[in-house]
Amino acid sequence: MSKVKSLADLRKMREELQTKVSLREKSDNPEKMVQVKVSMATCGIASGAKEVMNHMIEEMDRQAIDAIVTQTGCMGYCHAEPTIEVTLPGNDPVVFGHVDNKKADEIIEKYVIRGELVDGIIPVNYETVKENKNE
């Protein structure tokens, strides 16, 4: 690493190093980010959830979208794997099924960026225990 010779040098360096901690910084304020949960149970992994997850992380990063992509357990939609749940800030979560890299791009382009719904949404027909309790 070259020496810091000016404030501009330091700022440039900071930009480059940002990725080292940005994941940690984002995770402190998840409600302000686009949150994507990829269902990574056995069925999900077998249908390629891992590739989709990697692809989404890379794409979001490339397009500089503040997002947290995490894996989660089986959501129960084994017929439609890989499934992902996308939560835009201030919105209810939406679940998409049969997501491959192409579909993922479409979701990012249309839903995440423009807020338009795309095909492949799985209606959520359950309530979690915690939600019930809060009501």
Add this chain to the structure above:
Amino acid sequence: MAKYKNHILVCGGTGCRASQGEEIVQNLGKVLEENSLENEVQVVRTGCFGFCEKGPVVKMVPDNTFYVQVTPEDAPEIVAEHLVKGRKVERLLFTDPETQERVSESKDMGFYKKQIRIALRNCGFINPENIDEYIARDGYAALGKVLTEMTPEEAIKVIIDSGLRGRGGGGFPTGLKWEITRKVEAEQKYVVCNADEGDPGAFMDRSILEGDPHAVLEAMAINGYCTGATKGLIYIRAEYPLAISRLKIAIDQAREYGLLGTGLFGTDYDFDVELRYGAGAFVCGEETSLIHSMEGLRGEPTVKPPFPSESGYKGMPTNVNNVETYANIPVILLEGAEWFSSIGTEKSKGTKVFALAGKVNNVGLIEVPMGTTLREVIFDIGGGIKDGKKFKAVQTGGPSGGCLTEKHLDIPIDYDNLIACGSMMGSGGMIVMDEDDCMVSVAKFYLDFTVEESCGKCAPCRIGNKRLYEMLEKLTEGKGTEEDLTLLRNLSNVIKDTSLCGLGQTSPNPVLSTMENFADEYAAHVHDGKCPAGQCKSLMQYVISDEKCIGCTLCSRVCPVDAITGDKKEPHLISQETCIKCGACYEKCKFGAISIQ
């Protein structure tokens, strides 16, 4: 560069390392490799998370899952369940003691809810051994800004306006100290970081140095620029090996990046830092003693004035600040004086780090805004008293502070309020006591410490504290008289008034404050020959109840000095002359037949 999908933050503070934190890191690394995840998941050793009670702590990012009391053997399960299958390892989550529910994120835990982290902002967040992570968190930006865009006067004004006061105990306005040092003209000036943390139970400075060493280096360089010093010295006790090794790494990295050394940020300003080791003498936390110790002389204080700001290390103007004070500096310069002074009370701005210890459920390191009440700290953050016992007192300010009671619980904590109640802020040690603690013994404990640590230079401290200790010992043996109580009080006041340095001037505080707040307890020791808390061994005896004892002989078998006699199935008897009051019989009796009187 491979982009990591997950970070696993493992606490690398001294406490968690002592509970196999390092083995957790290694096991995680091994299991990740076995699962071919080493390029997707990064394991990071961070500084202290503060929640030492439940250490070792492991935090999963980005979902912020907070695992507690993790063992090296848990590594395969964390990887297989959490990372591969996306399921949380329920049994490692923190259980809320009130609702008995598992809490998965730290922000939902009572311990963290009321905290604001400024001095500890990077502790438990970055890898302290990696300067890149510090820079990514705006590290050294304040130094760059000050050097290239501000005059020393402007920077000092920001610190003065922020209202920051010394976090080492005295609470002297930091900006003012800088201003005084700046105004003295000299060929060479020094800035010194006081890392000689000595209060029993306090470990905030150590944790900052272990968790965010660059913050201190950056602040010292800023301090140097503002006061006109080109050399920085960190006086740290050799008992802090981890902090020392991380500081050394940090200094090397900063030099390599040109952030310490000559011509910083393209200006003509030079600054470098060296370490000086102390042998762990309490008195060396006092700035004049500290300076003498650094000069290779005996660690003894000298009369002030002259203050170190005028004539300090090698007779040159020296600005001494505490670790936590320094940790606040870079943020204040980046965020502004107004932001900092909006936190806290009228005369005490910002936050304070406390080391919460003693009979409290959540032992650990916390940072709260000034003005938070003791009740919030002990009951909300600390989770109340251990084993459901009753709160009795809290000791603040270490051997220089005092014991506060129930009636002080709702007072907002700041420098002035604590002094008004007969205690002080000190460096931020906070020891919680319950109904089983005898306050006379507590005072004796602190006096024992002060007698040991007195440098012996001035008579009031050297002789006076020893006499105080002897009188307290007399009381705990039940031999005290009313006259002793008067003498204790008078002598305490004389020591306070006539001692040379801060050590002696404050050492009687634990005696005076316990006498003030627990007069009944002192009276009971003197008049009734009783210790209400049942702690003073000379004033209590173990007695077997004839009715409850069934003659199982267990007590006589566990007694190490054969003080218990009695036949099988007959009530037993303790010989008070032989009994050494170890309490072994009391703990073993299954029938509650043995009581303390």
